[in-house]
Amino acid sequence: MTSQWTGQVAVLADPHLHDVAAGRAYGLVHEDCFRSLADTASSTRVFNEGGVALVRALDILVEHGVRLVMIAGDLTDDGQPANWNAAASLLHKYTQKYGMRFFLTPGNHDQWYGDGKALKKGMVTRDGVIFAVAGDPSEPSAVHAPAMRQVGQAEMLDYARSFGFCRHDDDLHWETPFGASNALVDRIGALTGSDGNPVLVPDLSYLVEPVAGLWILSVDANVYLPGTDGWVDCGQQGWNAVLRHKAWLLDWMRDVAARAKVQGKQLLTMSHFPAIDLLNDVSGGLAERVMPTHLTADATTATGVGLHFSGHWHINRTGARHCDKDWLVNVAVPSTASFPAAFKLVNLELTSACIDTVQLGQVPGFDAGFAHYLAEQPNATLPLSESYADFLREHLDELTGRRYLARDWPTEFGARLERETLADILTQTGRNADSATTNIPARLAIDDYYFLERGGQLAEIPAERLCLYMALDPAEPIKGGDSQRRLIMGLARYSQALPDDKFSVDLANGSVT
Structure with missing residues (x-):
């Protein structure tokens, strides 16, 4: 052996x-x-x-x-x-x-x-x-x-x-x-x-x-x-x-x-x-x-x-x-x-x-194509990013509005996001809305949903908002429409998932800590 x-x-x-x-x-x-x-x-x-x-x-x-x-x-x-x-x-x-x-x-x-x-x-x-x-x-x-x-x-x-x-x-x-x-x-x-x-x-x-x-x-x-x-x-x-x-x-x-x-x-x-x-x-x-x-x-x-x-x-x-x-x-x-x-x-x-x-942190040469981008689209903000990390955050943010919202959510729900808050969504799903949730636009909550889905513990959601999401009980029954339920469930479960930054896997029983 x-x-x-x-x-x-x-x-x-x-x-x-x-x-x-x-x-x-x-x-x-x-x-x-x-x-x-x-x-x-x-x-x-x-x-x-x-x-x-x-x-x-x-x-x-x-x-x-x-x-x-x-x-x-x-x-x-x-x-x-x-x-x-x-x-x-x-x-x-x-x-x-x-x-x-x-x-x-x-x-x-x-x-x-x-x-x-x-x-x-x-x-x-x-x-x-x-x-x-x-x-x-x-x-x-x-x-x-x-x-x-x-x-x-x-x-x-x-x-x-x-x-x-x-x-x-x-x-x-x-x-x-x-x-x-x-x-x-x-x-x-x-x-x-x-x-x-x-x-x-x-x-x-x-x-x-x-x-x-x-x-x-x-x-x-x-x-x-x-x-x-x-x-x-x-x-x-x-x-x-x-x-x-x-x-x-x-x-x-x-x-x-x-x-x-x-x-x-x-x-x-x-x-x-x-x-x-x-x-x-x-x-x-x-x-x-x-x-x-x-x-x-x-x-x-x-x-x-x-x-x-x-x-x-x-x-x-x-x-x-x-x-x-x-x-x-x-x-x-x-x-x-x-x-x-x-x-x-x-x-x-x-x-x-x-x-x-x-x-990765700083990536030398990440901006090599920026001059081409600005020549193509002079008003674009993506090629103004000062770091590779900023460039990718801006890229995902734009992608959410350009692609994910239209593909993943009903049109009428996407339109409502611009005028509602997270408190409104919580109320529609039969949950109590903390006063702090009235300050979170529903559209921002959607952005957080995608950053948590893709970044996990590296999502860099501000601590105040992240704590609100982590306080949501994923086991509590959720009422309301499919989109509202999905948004709240996603924010709850994505913020409370298994560790994905620094963690240990027990090779005997598969426990993750």
């Missing part, structure tokens, strides 16, 4: 690296390749800032002396060859200079099924002129660039083979669900298609032991199904799709967890999607788009993998579930390319994992 490993492992997620110097790869006359502010402001992530944010995260890890780094998917913007070249070169640089090892799991933005697919992206010149670059030559009014495409799985494997996906000379153990072969042709699993028939597809899951006593399990939770017009990505269904179409992955996970226990290995598992509900059963919005059902959560918990890290939704949260003797703690790792821009530093001890959430 091997002695259990103790030490530090970092977990990053969703860097979404876009190479701002890849212009010539797309046939442009200059290296300059900045995405437009219009695209950035309407996206759940920022584009041009992702590369320098990732560099800042890696530099922090160098300062901490961390040598093992897990990345829970979406390393690249959308899997373009130029972005994979830049990302792989960056990770190789830190490997060669500092002896780091990187372990990736496939995100839904990193690759597409088979040979990949053409993309179309909005760019902006230094003079503020927006133009499109498209991989499909039939796209009207766009610069045609064959390189504007999302790579297929075989190409992605070529770029990322050194980052866990293939056996490394120093690995003490390495396997896939199908054996010990690196070759993609030997990593084919049978999906259960929508019609119940098997569909043979590649799977990029792997298990690696990079140092004696530590196992890192990377689960490829991407599901692609044949549709009437090409392949369909089931990313919106996350682990629900895995249970429905790739249930054999859970059998392998269960086997890995059992072997780890018998052999005395410390097991860290990651996949791109959360494996259990992280939103405390708050309905609507994000919950309807992603969170595993209770059936799915029970199935993933029963694998016995214990500690699981996920990305995808760019949220900083912790979820826990117990099923008979098994437990699963899902640590949602925030993106370095969206609020609150942080990663997890895991200190593995013999009986516990102490997890610290490290924010």
